[in-house]
Amino acid sequence: MTVVEGAAAARATPPRGRRRKLRQLTVRDRVSLALMAGIPTLITVAFVWVPALASIVLSFSSWTGFGDFSTIQWVGTENYRNIFSIYPPFDPAIQHNLIWLAVFFCLPLPFGLFLAVQLDKQIRFSRVYQSVIFLPVVLSLALIGFMTELIFSPTQGLINNLTGHAEHHVVDWMGDPHLNIWAVLVMACWRQAGYVMVLYLAGLKSVDPSQKEAAALDGAGGFQVFRHVVWPALRPINIVVLVITVIESLRAFDIVYVINKGTNGLELLSVLVTGNIVGEASRIGFGSALASILLVISLVFIVPYLISMFRRDERE
The missing domain is CATH 1.10.287 (Helix Hairpins)
Structure with a gap:
């Protein structure tokens, strides 16, 4: 040596x-x-x-929730057959959840990204703008529901008074089943946009400024810099925003429940689950079957996210 x-x-x-x-x-x-x-x-x-697995197990049973577990009657797939065949609120609930998901993808997601890009330019009073836009996220969905009733009330609401429909040709935004879902979605998107903005702001902070400066020196315009430099760097945040958007659209409950308990055009899967499990006619097995269907729909979007994250960790 x-x-x-x-x-x-x-x-x-x-x-x-x-x-x-x-x-x-x-x-x-x-x-x-x-x-x-x-x-x-x-x-x-x-x-x-544990509750999720218990819910899946109980979805194959008929149980009112009263008494011990010996009172549980196993009925196989009868709950699922009844849901898809003889349960009228199920089809509109699925449709409304899909509408909720599509609107969340088309409105608050791109608008939140636009706000994040603008605020990331360090404009004057950007902190104030961030706080104002993020403020609705702090509010609960139940409070957003009460605000929806105040804004879209037929006679005393802000919208009808501004448009002149408060006295003549009153528009019943909350009572019309063809309109109330869109009125509620306007308020839900207002809240969701601030959430998306904060997520994208966190992602934009991780983009290397030297890469944007190099692209600008090479003659790339603002849109080209965003497309070829910023957008690829936001891929992990895009996946997170995708999953959160899906979860927020599927778990929407409070905002419609405080308006009309999720009926008359505001049926959602989450409301059906709650109504069957903790409602007057408690049907734990039937409600658990609805919850299992909601869980499967969520996993369709969440599992690809987990797989992509694991693959990225393996590459790194």
Whole structure:
């Protein structure tokens, strides 16, 4: 062994006391990591996955929720057959959820991206604009529902008074089943746009400014810089926004329930689940079947997101 190799080996091998200290820190780090990862995992399993799996199991049963588990009657796929054949609110609920999803993709998603791009230019009072636009996200959907009633009320609402329909030719925005879904979606999009804006702002902060400057020096315009530099860098955020948009559109409940309890044109799957499980005629098995269908629809969009994230981690 040469002198250089011996010196390198001596530097690579820490003293005995230092090795013991490193070993102690490693054990402490492992305990800390186990606690930080284990406790949220246990909470998620206990309050998310266990109820979800229990709901899937109960969807093959007929149970009112009263009495012990011995009163459960297993009916196989009868609940699912009844949902698709003799349950009238199911078809409009599916249609309204698909409309909700399509509108969320077409309006608040691109509008939130537009707002994020503009605010990322460090314009004057950008912090104030961010706060004002994000403020509706802090409000609960139930409060948004009450505001919807105030704005679209037939006689005292803001819209009819501004358009002159409050006295003559009153437009019943909330009572007309062909109009109320669109009135509610306007308010839901107003809230969702701020959420999307904040997500895209976080993604835009990770874009390397030197790449945008290099593209600008090469003669690329603003749109070309966004298309070839910014947009590819936003791919991880796009996936997150996609999943969140799907989840927000499927779990919409409060905003329609406070208006008319999700009836007369505002039927949604989440309202049907709640109405069957905690309603007057408690049908745990039937409501669990509806919840399982909602879970399957959610997984159709969430599973590709997880697969893409795992593949990206493997490549990195």
